[in-house]
Amino acid sequence: MLIGATDLGTGADTVIAQIVAEVLGVALDDIKVYSADTDITPFDTGAYASSTTFISGTAAKLAAEKVRKRLKERAAMLLGVTEPCSIELRAKRAWAPDGRSVSLEEIALDSLHIQDQEQIMDTASYVSPSCPPPFAAQFAEIEVDIQTGQITVVKLVMAVDCGVAINPITASGQVEGGMIQALGYAHCEEYAFDSDGRMVNAELGPYKIYRADEMPATEVFLVQTLEDSGPFGAKAVAEIPKDGVAPAVRNAIRHATGVTIDQLPFTPERVWRALNAR
Structure with a gap:
């Protein structure tokens, strides 16, 4: 995961990684975070105004949801499921309603090397229309x-x-x-x-x-x-x-x-x- 948000000691890297891990159904340790490196990471306006979890976390969540959607579509292809939305991601696997499953590793291998080759990745940004106070x-x-x-x-x-x-x-x-x-x-x-x-x-x-x-x-x-x-x-x-x-x-x-x-x-x-x- 590449994020522009800067962790000033607030734990932002961990929190944003937790958000992404929750969306993708994987463990926190499976998310590798590269943050605040202007050579490789996206633009971020900065760590201020108590906005990192709320703004940058939402952007990461939106990007992860796009990746989740594509993972479900690829899993549906492999499992012969007609409705990708019925696929559930948990424990590093994609599960069909009937209990059959395929690992995310197998989905990645299939997408990169076998059929309809693609790299499953996506980006997102977020600007909030509101600012709910604590x-x-x-x-x-x-x-x-x-x-x-x-x-x-x-x-x-x-x-x-x-x-x-x-x-x-x-x-x-x-x-x-x-x-x-x-x-x-x-x-x-x-x-x-x-x-x-x-x-x-x-x-x-x-x-x-x-x-x-x-x-x-x-x-x-x-x-x-x-x-x-x-x-x-x-x-x-x-x-x-x-x-x-x-x-x-x-x-x-x-x-x-x-x-x-x-x-x-x-x-x-x-x-x-x-x-x-x-």
């Missing part, structure tokens, strides 16, 4: 040191409706990573400038990001719904984890202390000043 609920558990203003985020929990998660493990990983990225934005990452507009903390350390040993506990719940316009019911998941962390931490501070802070990030100094301004 939905989520974000929760944050925090501790506040009222003497210093230091906030410790103990746990982040997010429930996400991303349609049908093609790969729940990679989808959950996206949510976990997104929450931690958003936590830095909410809690500690801040540009500091001098009077001439120069950034004075333009290096790691003074510009604080979370280390691995500082991460709070995280928990993800994938709330399954069926998105009719997405591949096998899927829709976006990558960016919504960024949205809820800061508001959740802000509300947790208010719940714990009665103080409302509407400026990010919630640094110790900012929290301390708010506590002492009551």
Whole structure:
């Protein structure tokens, strides 16, 4: 499979391969993915806007469906079946209604070397007329040191409706990573400038990001719904984890202390000043 979509660590190669494997009735390991190589792969507009599974995955699914149709037609020829649509692909074989079957390897051999020679392959592209949004609920558990203003985020929990998660493990990983990225934005990452507009903390350390040993506990719940316009019911998941962390931490501070802070990030100094301004 040649795809233009770029896997940035999101698991896109795996998810799109799963979609194609499901359509063709083969194992995931049977799909060899070549992605984002401008010498050989098709054009793709890029990995952004939570679109890879929804857009590129649908394009791959459409191409696989065209290949599936041709495989069924070739299988019908070999099995003497008059209605190719009655053929079912599963376990690397094409099955007739009466239980007879032929392997995909035999179909490929026949198509390449024996009768009506052809290479079974196809392409597809997809532009969506709609953009179904994911939905989520974000929760944050925090501790506040009222003497210093230091906030410790103990746990982040997010429930996400991303349609049908093609790969729940990679989808959950996206949510976990997104929450931690958003936590830095909410809690500690801040540009500091001098009077001439120069950034004075333009290096790691003074510009604080979370280390691995500082991460709070995280928990993800994938709330399954069926998105009719997405591949096998899927829709976006990558960016919504960024949205809820800061508001959740802000509300947790208010719940714990009665103080409302509407400026990010919630640094110790900012929290301390708010506590002492009551």
